[in-house]
Structure formats: C-alpha cells, structure tokens
Amino acid sequence: MKRIKILAVLAIVFFIVQDVMDGFRGFREGFDAAGDETEFVSSMDVEVRPTTACVPDTLYDRASGTQAPFWANRIGASYEAERTPTMLGMLFLLGLPLLALVFYGIYCFVRMLVSVLRGDVFTRLNVRRMRFFVYSVLLLGCWMEVYRWLSFRLVERLEIPGYEVVYSGLEYSWLSYILLALFTEVFAVGVKMKEEQDLTI
Numbered sequence: 001m002k003r004i005k006i007l008a009v010l011a012i013v014f015f016i017v018q019d020v021m022d023g024f025r026g027f028r029e030g031f032d033a034a035g036d037e038t039e040f041v042s043s044m045d046v047e048v049r050p051t052t053a054c055v056p057d058t059l060y061d062r063a064s065g066t067q068a069p070f071w072a073n074r075i076g077a078s079y080e081a082e083r084t085p086t087m088l089g090m091l092f093l094l095g096l097p098l099l100a101l102v103f104y105g106i107y108c109f110v111r112m113l114v115s116v117l118r119g120d121v122f123t124r125l126n127v128r129r130m131r132f133f134v135y136s137v138l139l140l141g142c143w144m145e146v147y148r149w150l151s152f153r154l155v156e157r158l159e160i161p162g163y164e165v166v167y168s169g170l171e172y173s174w175l176s177y178i179l180l181a182l183f184t185e186v187f188a189v190g191v192k193m194k195e196e197q198d199l200t201i
Helices: 002-033 086-117 124-155 174-200
Strands: 040-050 057-061 066-070 074-081 163-166
Touching: 086 124, 124 174
Parallel strands: none
Antiparallel strands: 040 074, 040 163, 057 066
C-alpha cells in the first residue's frame, strides 16, 4: 500500500509539472498567435521527402573545415484562407464538448489519486473515475489525429522546391493509451473479484 501511495503522489506531481504546464503554455501560444476571426491559419511541422530536383544545401563543419551537404526532413509550414474550411470548422465545434468531457475526466483522475492517498484503492467509484479519464483522453486523441490529418490535407498543397510533403502518420503514442485502457479494465476485474470474495466471506 505504501508503494501505491508513493506512486499516486508522483502521478500528481508529474501531472501538474508536465501536462498542466504544457497545456497552459500551448493555450497561451495559441491565444497570442490568434489573428482576425475571419482568417484561418493552419500552422504545423510537416514531414518532407527530397525529390530528384532537390539541390542539397551545405553546413560548415568547424572541426574539419569542410562543407557538409544536408537535406531537411521536417519543415514548418502554414496554410492561410479567408475563412475556416467547413470540415475543420465542424470538427472544431465537435471538439468543444469533448474538451469539457476531458476536463471532467481529469477531475475524476485527481479525485481517484486523492482516494488512493486516503487508502481507498479497490472501489467501484475508482473504477468509474479511471474509466471516465482514460476513455475521454482516448476520444480526444482520436479527435486530434483527425483534425491534424485534415489540416495536413490543406498544407500538402504547398509547393516546396526540391521536396514533396508526406504524411508522417500518427502523432501520439497509441500503444501507451491502449495499455492504459487495458490496465484500467484489469483493475475493474480485480475490484469485481475482490467484492465477490468479500461477499463469500
């Protein structure tokens, strides 16, 4: 039980230091970069692949005093339009209630950690809290992947001399999310078995 409490404290600390601070920083950057309400700007780092027409640039190697050729594999790009594309606008509106769901899931996660610190670990309430948190984050991740893919479809129209824009694939570590959902369901089975055992005693 002591190890579980220590891990719960570490989870709270890293959640505040890493996720909350990163989220706040991203919100401020997005707010500061916002332009006119009628203007749509999609900015992202896109993966690129050199074509046969690519002329490599050079970097100076101070150690050997020579010039070394280099190619880019990621380039910052943006797409601007007078208005937000319909599909992206609809997807953005769909993401607003989903974001509220995630905030409630984070609240459930914090409540579960507090419950664990108090010694209440194997309870149905903790199972519900953990499920709400995990599946709301999974839904948000799916939404962000679709939004990112649609944004890429706009940015891929850009012509970069010597390069072609390619889709870099999924951005998030989905294996970690799936494993988290799996452990949540294992935890739920463990709680159910504990309740059945308590009833037989």
